[in-house]
Amino acid sequence: MTNPADDNVTPLPVTQRNLGPDRVLLVPTSKCCHFMTGYLVDEKLAEVTCKACGEKLNPMWVLQQLCHAESRWHELHARYQDELQRLRERQRTKCEHCGGMTRISGR
Incomplete structure (x- = not known):
């Protein structure tokens, strides 16, 4: 007995990847997360090395990582300052018991 839903299926022209006998797709990855451990910068040779694994890194990639981290820090700092200002301006709150x-208090 055939399934009526099978009649509505349209096969797509997709070819299957040959993953080898183990059926595993290998993705090249690095040994560590370089941006979490810090960098060693050689100013004379203009080279950057990961502190944890010793791998040489692209200086432009390192600069990009540092810029992203600084941008996230500035955004977090601005949100923190906004929240502090909001709390300073707040003088009253709704009582949980009587409404x-x-x-x-505590000012």
Whole structure:
């Protein structure tokens, strides 16, 4: 007995990858996460080396990683300052028990 849903299936012109006898796709990866461990910079040779594994890194990639980290830090700092300002301006809060507004103590 055939399934009626099989009649609505359209085969796509896709070729299957030959993954070898183990059916495993190997993706080249590095030994470590270079941006987490720090860098050794040789200014004279203009080379950057990973502190953890000793692998030579592309200086432009390292610069890009540092710029992204700095941008994330600035965004986090700005959000933190906004939250501090919001908390400074807040003087009253709703009571959990009676539902009325009450002053915030501790100023």
